[in-house]
Amino acid sequence: MLSRVADSLYWLSRNVERAENNARLIAVKLTSRLENANPTEENNQNWYELIEIGGYQQIFNENYSGCDDRSVVEFLMFSMKNPNSILNAITVARENARAVREIIPNELWECINSFYLKLKSYSKSRWEMDEVNEFCETIKKESLFFQGIVEATMPRGDAYLFMEMGKHLERAEKTARILDVFYHKNLDQYENKEIVEYHHWWSVLQSVSGHEAYIKMYRPLIRSKDVAEFFILNMDFPRSMIYCIQKVRNAFVALEEGEVEHYSESLAKELEYLANDLIDFTIEEVLYQDAHAFLQSFQRRCSTIGHYITRTYYLGEVAIP
Amino acid sequence: MFNSYKLDEFFDEMLQKDHLPRDYCKPFHERLNSVDPNDLQERYELAQSDFLRQGITFTVYSETEGTERTMPFDFVPKIIPPDEWADLERGLMQRFDALNAFLDDVYHEQQILKDGVIPRDLVVNCQHFFEQVAGIDLPRRQHIFMAGIDLIRDDSGEYRVLEDNLRNPSGLSYVFQNRYVMRKVYPEFFNQYSVQSLEQQFSYLHSSMASLAPQNKSNPTIVLLTPGVYNSAYYDHSYIAQRSGVELVEGRDLVVREREVFMKTARGLKQVDVIYRRIDDEFLDPLEFREDSLLGVPGLVDAYRAGNISIINGIGNGVADDKAIYHFVPDMIRYYLNEEPLVKNVDTYLLRYEDQLEYVLDHLSELVVKHTNASGGYNMLIGPHASEEEIEAYRKQILKNPSEFIAQPTIKLSRLPAFKGDRFAACHVDLRVFIFGGEKTHVFPGGLTRVALKEGSLVVNSSQGGGAKDTWVLEESPANV
Numbered sequence: 001m002l003s004r005v006a007d008s009l010y011w012l013s014r015n016v017e018r019a020e021n022n023a024r025l026i027a028v029k030l031t032s033r034l035e036n037a038n039p040t041e042e043n044n045q046n047w048y049e050l051i052e053i054g055g056y057q058q059i060f061n062e063n064y065s066g067c068d069d070r071s072v073v074e075f076l077m078f079s080m081k082n083p084n085s086i087l088n089a090i091t092v093a094r095e096n097a098r099a100v101r102e103i104i105p106n107e108l109w110e111c112i113n114s115f116y117l118k119l120k121s122y123s124k125s126r127w128e129m130d131e132v133n134e135f136c137e138t139i140k141k142e143s144l145f146f147q148g149i150v151e152a153t154m155p156r157g158d159a160y161l162f163m164e165m166g167k168h169l170e171r172a173e174k175t176a177r178i179l180d181v182f183y184h185k186n187l188d189q190y191e192n193k194e195i196v197e198y199h200h201w202w203s204v205l206q207s208v209s210g211h212e213a214y215i216k217m218y219r220p221l222i223r224s225k226d227v228a229e230f231f232i233l234n235m236d237f238p239r240s241m242i243y244c245i246q247k248v249r250n251a252f253v254a255l256e257e258g259e260v261e262h263y264s265e266s267l268a269k270e271l272e273y274l275a276n277d278l279i280d281f282t283i284e285e286v287l288y289q290d291a292h293a294f295l296q297s298f299q300r301r302c303s304t305i306g307h308y309i310t311r312t313y314y315l316g317e318v319a320i321p
Numbered sequence: 322m323f324n325s326y327k328l329d330e331f332f333d334e335m336l337q338k339d340h341l342p343r344d345y346c347k348p349f350h351e352r353l354n355s356v357d358p359n360d361l362q363e364r365y366e367l368a369q370s371d372f373l374r375q376g377i378t379f380t381v382y383s384e385t386e387g388t389e390r391t392m393p394f395d396f397v398p399k400i401i402p403p404d405e406w407a408d409l410e411r412g413l414m415q416r417f418d419a420l421n422a423f424l425d426d427v428y429h430e431q432q433i434l435k436d437g438v439i440p441r442d443l444v445v446n447c448q449h450f451f452e453q454v455a456g457i458d459l460p461r462r463q464h465i466f467m468a469g470i471d472l473i474r475d476d477s478g479e480y481r482v483l484e485d486n487l488r489n490p491s492g493l494s495y496v497f498q499n500r501y502v503m504r505k506v507y508p509e510f511f512n513q514y515s516v517q518s519l520e521q522q523f524s525y526l527h528s529s530m531a532s533l534a535p536q537n538k539s540n541p542t543i544v545l546l547t548p549g550v551y552n553s554a555y556y557d558h559s560y561i562a563q564r565s566g567v568e569l570v571e572g573r574d575l576v577v578r579e580r581e582v583f584m585k586t587a588r589g590l591k592q593v594d595v596i597y598r599r600i601d602d603e604f605l606d607p608l609e610f611r612e613d614s615l616l617g618v619p620g621l622v623d624a625y626r627a628g629n630i631s632i633i634n635g636i637g638n639g640v641a642d643d644k645a646i647y648h649f650v651p652d653m654i655r656y657y658l659n660e661e662p663l664v665k666n667v668d669t670y671l672l673r674y675e676d677q678l679e680y681v682l683d684h685l686s687e688l689v690v691k692h693t694n695a696s697g698g699y700n701m702l703i704g705p706h707a708s709e710e711e712i713e714a715y716r717k718q719i720l721k722n723p724s725e726f727i728a729q730p731t732i733k734l735s736r737l738p739a740f741k742g743d744r745f746a747a748c749h750v751d752l753r754v755f756i757f758g759g760e761k762t763h764v765f766p767g768g769l770t771r772v773a774l775k776e777g778s779l780v781v782n783s784s785q786g787g788g789a790k791d792t793w794v795l796e797e798s799p800a801n802v
Contacts, residue, residue: 002574006587098376098550102563106375113376158587313587 001158005103007315008096012104013150013163015093016112017170019086020143025050025178026076027136028207047072053174053181054084073132078123086139087123090116105153108146115142156254164251165309172244173302178207179231180295183224201227208239228291229283241298242278248305249275267308274301322354322744332478332735333747334399345402348513348799353397358743361396365740368394368506377498377556393788394499395739396507399750399770400514400793409472409480409754410764412663415654417468417756420485420641422657424464427640428455438656439649440673447646448694449488449639451602453609457626459635460533461759466597466633467493467529468756473667474735481665483732483751485647487638489599492769493755494560495789499769503791515796517766527565529759533631534594541594541631543567544584546575548600548616558599567597577620580627595631596621602636644693644727645671667732673724681728682719685712690719690728705731734779737790739772749773751781752792767792 029046047067051060059081064071078087094116101109122135147167154160182204190196201222205211210230217234218226234240249271252264260268286294310316328336335346342350372378372391401409426433427444434441444450469490471483500519503510527543534541547558549571562569574584575593583590598605604614609622624630640646648669651662670677670688681688690702702715719726738745754768770790771781781787 001587002568002570003585003587004571004574095550098555098559101376101559102569109376110374114374117373162587314585315587 001103001162003314005100006158006162006313007310008100009103009159009162010166010309010315012093012096012100012112012166014166014170015089015096016143016146017167018084018174019089019093020140021171021174021178022054022076022084022086022089023136023139023143024209025053025207026073027133027140028203030133030136031203031206049181049185050076053177054082055177056082056084059083069129073129077132077135078119087119090119100159103159105149107153108149111142111146111149115139115146118142158255161251161255162313165248165255168244168247168251169302169306169309171239172241172248173299175208175231175239175241175244176295176298176302178204179228180292180299183228183291183295197224198222205230210237210239213237225283225287228287232286233278233281233283242275245271245275245278264312267305267312270301270305270308274298274305322358323738324744326738326745327747329747330476331733331747331749332474332476334474334478334735334737334750335397336738345795345798346400349398349400349510352510353738353745361740362742364506365396368396368502371502371505372498375498377495392495393774393786394502395748395772395774395788395790396503396510397738397740397745398503398510398791398793399737399752400795401767402798403795406766406794409664412480413470413754413756413764414762415658415660415663416470416482416485416650417465417758417762419654419657420468420487420650421463421465421758423653424487424635424638424641425459425462426657428457428464428637433653433656436656438652439646443645443673444640447640447643449602449637449643451637451640453622454625454636458628460535460537460631463533463633463758464635464638464641465756465758466533466635468758469753470756472664472752472754473732475667476733476735478735479665481667481732482650483667485642485650486753487642488634489554489601490753490755491554491557491599492753493765494557496755496765496767496769496792497560497564499789499791513799514793515799517794517796519766522765523564523566525763526561526757527567529757529763530565530567530595530597530633532759533633535628535631538594542592543595543597544570544575544593546570546572546596546598546600548572548604552599554599561597572600572616572618575618575621577618577624580620580624580629582618582621582624582630593630595633597633602639605632605636644691645673648727667729670728671724672719672726672728677728678719678723682716685716687731688728689731690715690726693725693727703731732779734773737770737772739774739788739790746776748776749779749781750790766794 029050047069051057051072054076060075063079063081064075075082076085079085080088080091082088090112094112097104097109097112118138127135150160150163154163182200185200201224202211204227205214205222208231214227214230217230230237230240232241235242237243252267252271256264256268326336326340328338328340334343335350336342369391372394378389378391423433427450431441433439434444465487467490469486469492471486472480473483474480497519530543531541534543545558545562545567547555547569549555552558559569568584570584576583576585576590578590582593582596584593600616603610605617606619606621607614607617608619610617621630621632622636625632625636647666648671651666654660654662670681672678672681681690684704685702686704686707688702688704690704692700702712704712707715734749734751736747737750739748750770750772752768752770755765757763757765770792772788772790773779773781773786774788775786778786
C-alpha cells in the first residue's frame with residue numbers, strides 16, 4: 001500500500017473519531033446544563049472545559065468576546081478557525097476519503113460525503129441553540145454508521161488496520177484528556193458537594209457513553225476513584241485507555257504479522273511498554289502518583305506513538321532515503 | 322409534453338421532419354408521451370441528489386470558496402441503432418490506427434513529411450511536438466492507449482469528427498455513472514430495448530494497459546498518475562483506477578532510481594511498469610519539461626527512454642490532435658492504410674493557403690475561426706454572433722500570421738429532446754467516443770453524450786450549462802410494438 005494512502009486512511013478514521021467525541025461532549029454539556037440549572041457563571045465555566053479538552057483556548061479567546069452558548073457551540077462545531085472543530089474534522093476526513101476513494105468501499109465514501117454535506121448545511125443555516133442536541137445526535141449516528149460500514153464491509157488487510165490504529169489512538173488520547181480536564185476540577189467550593197460531584201462524574205461517564213456499563217460494574221455509586229479505574233484500566237470497555245491501546249497494538253501486530261523488524265522496533269517497544277504499564281498498575285498506584293501527571297504522561301506517550309507510526313510507515317511527507 | 326417541440330433547420334435524432342419518431346425511437350417516444358410530468362420531476366431530483374451524494378461534482382470557483390455542483394443529467398438517452406454503430410465503429414478504428422501510425426512515423430522516420438503529404442513546418446513548429454521523445458520505440462509501437470474522439474452530426478444527420486483527443490481525454494467515469502443512475506432511477510425505460518452492457522469494459526481496459534508493459538512483461542504493476550484531489554477530473558481518475566484495479570498515485574508517490582520507476586509504499590519501494598498518466602506532458606518531468614512542475618517525477622522521461630517504464634498515452638501525442646493537423650487526418654488514412662476515410666472531418670480551411678485565406682476573409686461573418694494553439698474555446702471568432710468591430714479586430718489578428726489560424730463553417734449540431742419540467746425542448750448534443758489501443762483496437766460501445774441544456778446554445782461544456790445523457794448502443798433494433 002502507498003504510504004500516502006496509509007496516511008489518508010489513518011487520518012480519515014482519526015478525524016471521524018474526533019468529530020464523534022466532540023459531539024458527545026457537547027451533547028452531555030447541553031443536558032447537564034439543563035439538569036444542574038446552575039447560575040450563568042458556572043455554566044460558562046462548564047463550556048470552557050470543552051474548549052480546554054479541544055486544546056485551542058487561545059484561538060477561542062482571540063475570536064470570541066465571551067463564553068456564551070452560541071459562541072462556544074459555533075467554535076466547537078463549525079468554526080474553520082478551530083483546527084479541532086467538528087466541521088473541520090469532517091472536512092479533513094472527507095478530503096482524505098476522496099484521496100483514497102478507490103481503496104475504500106463506495107458506501108463508505110458516500111457516507112462521509114453525505115456526513116460532510118449535512119454538516120455544511122447546518123453550519124450555513126441560521127441554527128438555534130435548541131437544534132444543537134439534534135446536530136449532536138446526527139453526528140454520533142453518522143460516525144457510528146461510518147464505523148459500521150468499515151466493520152461490515154472492509155477486508156481485514158492493511159487499509160483496515162491503518163484505520164484501526166488511527167481510530168483507537170485518537171480515542172485513547174481523548175479519553176485521557178476528558179478524564180484529565182474533569183479530574184482536576186475543584187468541587188470543594190460547593191455547599192452541596194455530594195450532589196454536584198455525582199452530577200459531575202455522571203456527565204463524564206455519559207460523555208464516553210460509559211454510564212450504563214459503569215453502573216453494571218460498580219452499582220450506582222459514583223466515586224471518582226471508580227470512574228478513573230473504569231476510564232483507565234477497564235479491559236472490556238471499548239473507550240477505556242487500556243482497551244484502546246491494546247487495539248492499536250493488535251492492529252500493529254497484525255500489520256507486521258507478529259514480526260518485529262528493525263524499522264518497526266521503536267514503535268513495537270513503545271506500544272508494549274505503554275500497554276504493560278497500564279496492565280501492571282492498580283488504580284491506587286495511579287492516583288498515588290497524581291492522576292494529572294499520569295494522564296499527561298499518557299497523552300505524551302500517545303503522541304509519541306503517533307510519531308513512530310508516521311515514521312515507521314513513511315506517512316505524510318517523509319523523504320525516502 | 323411535445324406540443325411546443327420545434328425541429329427548426331436542425332437534424333433531430335429522435336423525430337423525423339414529419340414529427341413522427343424514427344423507427345428505433347418509437348417505444349421510447351411512446352413512453353415519454355405516457356408518463357406523468359410530476360413523476361418525472363421527482364425522479365429528476367432523485368437522480369441529481371444521487372450524483373451529489375456520490376460526490377460526482379465539479380467545482381465552480383467564481384465565489385470566495387469553491388462551490389460544488391453536480392453535472393446536470395438528462396434522462397432522454399441518445400439511442401444508436403446497431404447498423405449505425407457498426408459503421409461508426411469501423412470508421413473510428415480506422416482513424417485511430419492512422420493517427421497512431423502518424424505518431425510513430427513523426428517520431429521516427431518522418432516518411433509522411435518526406436513524401437510531402439503534410440507540411441513539415443506544421444509538425445515541427447507545433448507546440449506539442451517534443452523532440453525529447455524522438456526515436457523511442459514504444460511497446461507495440463502504440464502511442465495512443467486511449468483516445469476520446471468528439472463526434473457531431475450535421476444537418477443531414479451524418480456523423481463527422483470535430484476533434485481527436487489523444488492526450489488526456491476525460492469523461493469515461495461519467496459514462497458509467499450516467500448508465501448507473503439511469504438504471505437506478507428510470508429502470509422501466511430500458512424495457513423493449515436491448516442495450517449493450519458496459520460491464521466488461523474495464524477488463525478490456527485493464528488488458529489494454531497490461532499489454533503495453535515494457536518488454537512484454539507479464540503481470541505488470543500498473544498505476545494511474547493523477548495531479549491530485551483538486552484536479553477537476555479527479556473523480557474520473559479515482560473511478561478508473563478503482564474499477565480497473567490499478568493503484569492511484571500522485572507524482573510525490575513515485576521516485577526514479579537507476580532509470581527505473583518505483584512507488585513509495587508503507588513497506589518501502591515497489592517497482593512500477595506502466596503509468597497511465599493523467600498529467601499533461603509539460604508537467605511530467607521537471608528535468609525535461611517545465612522546471613517548476615511539482616506534479617511530475619524527476620527522471621521519468623529518462624526511464625521512459627531507457628525502456629523501463631511505459632507511459633500511456635505516449636508523450637508528444639498532442640502533435641496528432643492539433644487543430645491544423647486535424648485537416649490532414651483524412652490524408653493520413655489514405656497514406657498509411659490505403660483506405661478512404663469512413664467518417665468525415667468537419668470542413669476546415671487552413672489560412673496558410675492563399676486561396677483558402679481569401680475565401681475566409683470574405684466570409685468571416687459566416688465562419689468560426691480558431692487559433693491553432695488555443696484550446697477550450699479561447700481566442701476564437703464565432704462569425705454569426707460577432708459584431709462588426711469584433712470581426713475587424715480579428716481580421717487584423719489573422720493577417721499578422723495567417724498560418725496560425727483555421728476556419729470552419731458554423732456547424733448545425735443535431736438535437737435531442739431534453740426534459741424541461743413541463744415539456745420537452747430540442748437541445749444540441751455531441752458525442753465523445755472512447756477507443757483503446759493495445760493488443761488490438763477496441764471501441765467502447767457508446768460514449769459520453771453531452772447536451773447544451775440552455776435552449777439554442779451550442780456550448781455543451783459542463784461549466785457553461787452543459788449536461789450529460791446516457792448513450793445506448795442497441796444490440797438489435799427494438800421489437801415492433
